[in-house]
Amino acid sequence: MLRKVSFGIFDTGETILSALVFSTFFPLYITQHIDTKLYSLLYGLSFLVSFGFALYLGKLADARALRKLFFGVFGILTGLACSLIGVFYGVPILALSVFLLMAILHQQALVFYNSLLLTFETRGFTSGLGVALGYVGSAFALVFLAENLKAPQVYYVTSILFMIFLLPSLLTIKNPSQTQQVSLKEVFRDKRFVVLILSILSVTEVANTLVAMMGVYLREVFSMESVQIYRVIGISALGGVFGGVFWGRLSDLLGVRRVFWAGFLLWIGFLVTLPFATKEVVLIWGFLAGLSLSHIWTTSRVLILSEFPEGEASVRLSFLSLTERVASTTGLVVWSLLLYITGDDYRLSAGMMAVFPLVGLGLFWYLRRNRLI
CATH class of the missing domain: 1.20.1250.20 (MFS general substrate transporter like domains)
Known part of the structure; x- marks a missing residue:
């Protein structure tokens, strides 16, 4: 049960990151400095770049059983990038660059996070528990954090929370051993x-x-x-x-x-x-x-x-x-x-x-x- 809760807890941290940074604070901040259409275009392009990386890295991870390693690396880098947005908050172009990088890193982490379900026998319950705890994280973010945090502090707090909720998965979940050369x-x-x-x-x-x-x-x-x-x-x-x-x-x-x-x-x-x-x-x-x-x-x-x-x-x-x-x-x-x-x-x-x-x-x-x- 500990491993299942650890898996679900990451969903809590991921949802807090999404609710506070991706959906609320950063879009409201950056669209004061650049046109909304340009922001939407760049954000959309980051998904295409992320998909390209995910295919290459996913193929490598599947061939060499590197799923947990990649999850940990990209999860930690996502948290660090979030804090860097706070560091560069006063320079919009740098903050935007870091944000787009974080979006790409975040997507990689999610792909390899989902692949960790391979280590569970009751995958349905484990996945559902993650979704449930994700909703708890979203409610926590909107009720207790959104109204009480200001920029740039919100990026530091979110980064710390994300890292805390990432840690249990890294400590308790095994690396899926399944391997295959993917065409x-x-x-x-x-x-x-x-x-x-x-x-x-x-x-x-x-x-x-x-x-x-x-x-x-x-x-x-x-x-x-x-x-x-x-x-x-x-x-x-x-x-x-x-x-x-x-x-x-x-x-x-x-x-x-x-x-x-x-x-x-x-x-x-x-x-x-x-x-x-x-x-x-x-x-x-x-x-x-x-x-x-x-x-x-x-x-x-x-x-x-x-x-x-x-x-x-x-x-x-x-x-x-x-x-x-x-x-x-x-x-x-x-x-x-x-x-x-x-x-x-x-x-x-x-x-x-x-x-x-x-x-x-x-x-x-x-x-x-x-x-x-």
């Missing part, structure tokens, strides 16, 4: 892998859009004040904590293939019914949002590990990491387009987003029908 050409040609990644992408697009726009939706549709919005987000976090453990346990009991189906149905049901939600009962949808989000975060990485050669884990998980980053951009673009088409009808736009998990369900059904997965 990147064969991975790109693997039809069932590509279709599965697209299926996952269809859901992560909706998931990332929900995370980014939940507060705006509640404000525009229900005229909620900040306190009311935080209450719904808090209930969503509870749904995420419960869902992480629930979906993880269920994946171990029934098999992740069977449980993965439920995510598409859950998202379709959530989005189709959301336009009819009233202010009096919207907390129910808040809980369902957390339950839906925790499903995709818990099951997707376990599914990749269970369906493809374990010796190729790092390379395969690089694609999963890329889908999450791509989805955070494309989902918002589609959401903006839907609002434009519907004349800023938030309810209708939310309902129309159900098309994405429906497409994902079709792709996953194709894999199952043809016994490709």
